[in-house]
Amino acid sequence: MNDTEIYHGKPPLGKRIGAYFAAIxxxxxxxxCSVGRKLKRIPQxxxxxxxxxxxxxxxxxxxxxxxxxxxxxxxQIVKGILFLLIFAAYIVYMVLTGGKAxxxxxxxxxxxxxxxxxxxxxxxxxxxxxxxxxxxxxxxFIAVHLANIRDAQRTFDFVARGxxxxxxxxxxxxxxxxxxxxxxxxLPVVGVFVFNILPIIFMIFLAFxxxxxxxxxxxxxxxxxxxxxxxQLFSVGLMGNTFFKILGWNLLWAIMSTALNYFGGLAIALLxxxxxxxxxxxxxxxxxxxxxxxxxxxxxxxxxxxxxxxxINYYIEQLGGTGKLFFGIDSKWSARIxxxxxxxxxxxxxxxxxxxxxxxxxNPDLYxxxxxxxxxxxxxxxxxxxxxxxxxTTPVLIGQFMGNFxxxxxxxxxxxxxxxxxxxxxxxxxxxxxxxxxxxxxxxxYSLGAxxxxxxxxxxxxxxxxxxxxxxxxxxxxxxx
Amino acid sequence: xxISKADKIxxxxxxxSRVGRKVTPKKCAxxxxxxLALIVIAVIFAFPVLWLILASFSESGSMYxxxxxxxxxxxxxxxxxxxxxxxxxxxxxxxGNTLIIAVASAVLGSLLVILTAYVMSRFRFGSRKxxxxxxxxxxxxxSFMAMTAVYLLMTQFNMVDNLWGLVLIYSAGAPMGxxxxxxxxxxxSNSMYxxxxxxxxxxxxxxxRxxxxxxxxxxxxxxxxxxxxxxxxxxxxxLLLKNKDLYTVAVGLMSLGxxxxxxxxxxxxxxxxxxIILYFCLVKYMVNGLTAGAVxx
Numbered sequence: 001m002n003d004t005e006i007y008h009g010k011p012p013l014g015k016r017i018g019a020y021f022a023a024i025x026x027x028x029x030x031x032x033c034s035v036g037r038k039l040k041r042i043p044q045x046x047x048x049x050x051x052x053x054x055x056x057x058x059x060x061x062x063x064x065x066x067x068x069x070x071x072x073x074x075x076q077i078v079k080g081i082l083f084l085l086i087f088a089a090y091i092v093y094m095v096l097t098g099g100k101a102x103x104x105x106x107x108x109x110x111x112x113x114x115x116x117x118x119x120x121x122x123x124x125x126x127x128x129x130x131x132x133x134x135x136x137x138x139x140x141f142i143a144v145h146l147a148n149i150r151d152a153q154r155t156f157d158f159v160a161r162g163x164x165x166x167x168x169x170x171x172x173x174x175x176x177x178x179x180x181x182x183x184x185x186x187l188p189v190v191g192v193f194v195f196n197i198l199p200i201i202f203m204i205f206l207a208f209x210x211x212x213x214x215x216x217x218x219x220x221x222x223x224x225x226x227x228x229x230x231x232q233l234f235s236v237g238l239m240g241n242t243f244f245k246i247l248g249w250n251l252l253w254a255i256m257s258t259a260l261n262y263f264g265g266l267a268i269a270l271l272x273x274x275x276x277x278x279x280x281x282x283x284x285x286x287x288x289x290x291x292x293x294x295x296x297x298x299x300x301x302x303x304x305x306x307x308x309x310x311x312i313n314y315y316i317e318q319l320g321g322t323g324k325l326f327f328g329i330d331s332k333w334s335a336r337i338x339x340x341x342x343x344x345x346x347x348x349x350x351x352x353x354x355x356x357x358x359x360x361x362x363n364p365d366l367y368x369x370x371x372x373x374x375x376x377x378x379x380x381x382x383x384x385x386x387x388x389x390x391x392x393t394t395p396v397l398i399g400q401f402m403g404n405f406x407x408x409x410x411x412x413x414x415x416x417x418x419x420x421x422x423x424x425x426x427x428x429x430x431x432x433x434x435x436x437x438x439x440x441x442x443x444x445x446y447s448l449g450a451x452x453x454x455x456x457x458x459x460x461x462x463x464x465x466x467x468x469x470x471x472x473x474x475x476x477x478x479x480x481x
Numbered sequence: 482x483x484i485s486k487a488d489k490i491x492x493x494x495x496x497x498s499r500v501g502r503k504v505t506p507k508k509c510a511x512x513x514x515x516x517l518a519l520i521v522i523a524v525i526f527a528f529p530v531l532w533l534i535l536a537s538f539s540e541s542g543s544m545y546x547x548x549x550x551x552x553x554x555x556x557x558x559x560x561x562x563x564x565x566x567x568x569x570x571x572x573x574x575x576x577g578n579t580l581i582i583a584v585a586s587a588v589l590g591s592l593l594v595i596l597t598a599y600v601m602s603r604f605r606f607g608s609r610k611x612x613x614x615x616x617x618x619x620x621x622x623x624s625f626m627a628m629t630a631v632y633l634l635m636t637q638f639n640m641v642d643n644l645w646g647l648v649l650i651y652s653a654g655a656p657m658g659x660x661x662x663x664x665x666x667x668x669x670s671n672s673m674y675x676x677x678x679x680x681x682x683x684x685x686x687x688x689x690r691x692x693x694x695x696x697x698x699x700x701x702x703x704x705x706x707x708x709x710x711x712x713x714x715x716x717x718x719x720l721l722l723k724n725k726d727l728y729t730v731a732v733g734l735m736s737l738g739x740x741x742x743x744x745x746x747x748x749x750x751x752x753x754x755x756x757i758i759l760y761f762c763l764v765k766y767m768v769n770g771l772t773a774g775a776v777x778x
Contacts (some may be wrong), residue, residue: 125633126633126637129630129633129634129637130637173683176683176684176685177683177684177685178684180600180604180683180684180685180688181600181603181604181606181684183685184596184597184599184600184688185596185597185600185612187593187596188593188596188597188656189612191593191652191653191654191656192616192619192653192654192656192657194634194653195631195634195649195650195653195654196619196627196653196654196657197619198630198634199627199630199631199634200619200622200627200630202627202630202633202634203627203629203630206629206630268522271515271518271519271522272519274515276511276512276515277515277516277519283519283522283523285761286522286523286526286527287522287526288760288761289526289527289530289757290526290527290529290530291760292753292756292757292759292760292761293530293753293756293757294709294712294713294731294752294753294756295713296713296715296731296734296735297533297713297734297749297752297753298529300734300735300745300749301529301532301533301746301749302529304544304739304742304745305529305532307544307739309544309545309739310544311532311547311549311550314547314548314549315549318549345525345526345529349526372490372494402621408716437628440628440629441628441629441720446629449629450629453622453627457621457622460621460622461618461621
């Protein structure tokens with residue numbers, strides 16, 4: 001039956017989504033098959049490498065043994081010396097601190113601190129950090145070493161073809177021409193490694209230790225404890241309870257906020273798009289104004305507005321009511337709803353601008369045709385505008401969903417520092433990210449915080465990976481060339 | 482003579498358009514509700530901002546003297562106090578710190594982002610797809626999940642309570658957000674580069690002489706977005722700056738309570754104004770940045 005259906009143009013969105021999910025097992029299988037094929041090829045590749053090492057010309061072999069030697073043998077003195085210097089620097093680093101750091105990474109220290117005897121003891125966490133750093137530096141060193149072998153081989157081939165050995169100046173010039181991409185990427189890659197990847201790896205390790213303020217205070221050493229942190233989060237008890245309560249609220253919050261922000265922005269954009277609206281630029285300026293004010297200022301302003309002596313309570317009292325604590329310890333839902341609306345105030349302008357951009361791309365002929373066919377404005381909206389906008393913004397929508405899921409600012413500013421009954425160091429408005437902050441920064445439960453961040457990451461990865469890889473900015477990058 | 486179906490429809494349309502020119506009750510209602518909604522939206526979005534501006538001109542600083550949203554009396558005293566009464570709250574100092582951090586990280590960060598984006602867009606090399614996937618996965622980690630680690634790392638490098646430590650973190654993390662810029666470079670045709678290459682220019686020269694001038698609007702956009710981020714960030718400075726003299730404006734304003742409300746308002750107005758002007762000049766680019774992930778047809 002289904003095979004006989006013929007569509008003009010693309011199949012409807014529902015069908016496409018269905019097909020997408022139906023193909024998941026197949027893609028899964030393909031993925032593992034390709035992994036299997038790669039594994040099968042490993043012995044052969046090892047053989048290839050072995051043969052290459054055996055048959056390599058002399059300078060290349062020399063470079064394999066000692067970095068830079070091959071270059072020196074081929075009369076590239078400056079280059080050879082530079083490579084040798086890098087090698088020497090690495091050896092010095094490893095002898096002085098690196099080797100010990102690597103060893104300490106596994107033991108996490110053996111000497112507990114003892115203030116009575118004046119022993120400073122081992123700082124396990126610093127050891128872990130420096131150990132990780134040592135591994136990353138070794139990785140870089142291996143990369144440089146491989147580059148050195150490749151360079152020796154290349155020079156050898158170049159000379160074998162009857163050319164003159166390139167001198168240092170020419171080598172430098174090639175770094176800015178043929179290998180410009182390497183030169184350009186060195187700084188960004190090193191920066192990202194040290195300030196993004198190293199901390200993330202460190203946090204992942206941390207999730208499997210028992211590092212917390214108490215351990216530090218009691219003077220014990222940090223040790224590896226496997227999955228205990230995760231077990232604690234998923235267990236029955238205060239901790240597990242808190243985790244599931246917060247997770248549930250976090251999901252609800254992300255869905256509700258994304259929906260409100262998205263459709264609110266779309267509604268304002270459509271309103272401004274109406275033909276009868278004069279002075280569109282002036283009307284649009286108001287949301288843009290809200291968009292431009294730094295977020296923390298608005299959040300603090302709203303906190304003042306709803307504070308005990310703030311204007312909202314002033315008017316409530318003027319009207320004969322009694323003042324309310326909007327962000328007090330018992331005000332679960334009022335705080336949640338105010339947070340929801342404040343977040344909408346902050347985010348609707350950006351989704352309005354987004355929707356305006358998308359609507360400008362919409363072909364007006366479609367509406368013309370629909371009007372001649374006698375479609376009401378509502379039908380036009382449901383059948384033309386909405387599918388187009390939703391389809392065009394799916395990746396952005398996912399991004400907004402994740403942004404709301406990890407929305408740290410709103411409840412940190414509006415209702416920070418409150419701990420509710422039945423929650424472990426958290427309040428009933430806190431999202432996972434606020435809990436993570438409260439645990440690791442305010443209360444020094446570092447390893448638990450790390451475990452939570454891994455869980456957040458897994459949720460984020462599941463939601464966005466599949467969608468993102470399918471998005472055109474990734475898969476159709478050459479479209480406009 | 483029979484009237485065809487198409488003619489009938491056209492007649493109907495003509496009739497309709499004639500009716501449309503008259504002021505019908507329906508149309509009146511449409512006007513009324515549209516403009517009512519617009520006014521409500523404008524008030525909702527403008528009101529908190531206006532309130533802050535109003536509050537910054539209040540004579541007494543404390544929130545308790547306010548009559549609802551309105552200060553009991555007005556003066557420009559608070560702005561003067563902001564810059565002269567610096568015993569407790571050294572606003573000029575905070576402002577200077579923020580400016581140093583934001584300008585330095587904008588310049589360094591933009592350089593790294595533009596380089597990364599250009600290379601990723603223009604060159605095809607072995608580890609390219611690998612790098613793209615890695616950055617994508619890394620982007621999924623909550624941005625301050627690694628805060629503890631960054632903090633420990635900075636203590637090791639002796640960079641806590643150091644403005645340049647923040648600059649280092651902001652600019653080193655900047656290349657992670659290269660996708661918008663890469664999208665821009667993807668739209669530039671290859672032929673221009675090829676022509677320069679045939680004329681014997683090295684890739685470095687092509688980058689300096691051709692890419693940078695073409696990418697000027699994108700560079701401006703990058704500079705400004707990487708300026709606004711440190712300008713309004715509060716998490717990292719809060720974590721890494723413990724010394725009161727090194728506070729940024731965000732951390733400083735966060736430390737103000739109910740009784741210093743007017744000071745908070747004045748300080749906020751003062752740092753929000755440049756950003757607002759920038760945004761209004763660049764709203765077009767901002768939309769492009771926002772729609773970078775969306776389907777373009």
